[in-house]
Amino acid sequence: MTDPLQRFRLDYAPLLLRHLAQRDESGLQAAYQLGRRAMQESVGLLDVVRVHNDLFLEVLTTARRVDEAAELAGAASTLLIDLVASFEVAQRGFMDTRLTVEPD
Structure with a gap:
């Protein structure tokens, strides 16, 4: 069995x-859902960004031109x-809850 970070x-x-x-909307929706699942499985935000960065750097080596690299980066x-x-939605929910539980 793979651990949550490997599965991510x-x-x-x-x-x-x-x-x-x-580069379509379905990919963006799938990314959001994958982020939710990662968070539920206790994959940390830094780990998510590290995986993205590692994979993107591998892909970037395939770019043949600077403009192609810029498009890939975007x-x-x-x-x-x-x-x-x-992760942002969860953090905002946490902060909102904290503000209502802990008065000024």
């Missing part, structure tokens, strides 16, 4: 590659933002 990496790699090739960045949006 195995699920994220094809998602990243597909999104870089197609698409990968958009996917990462949607992926970590679930």
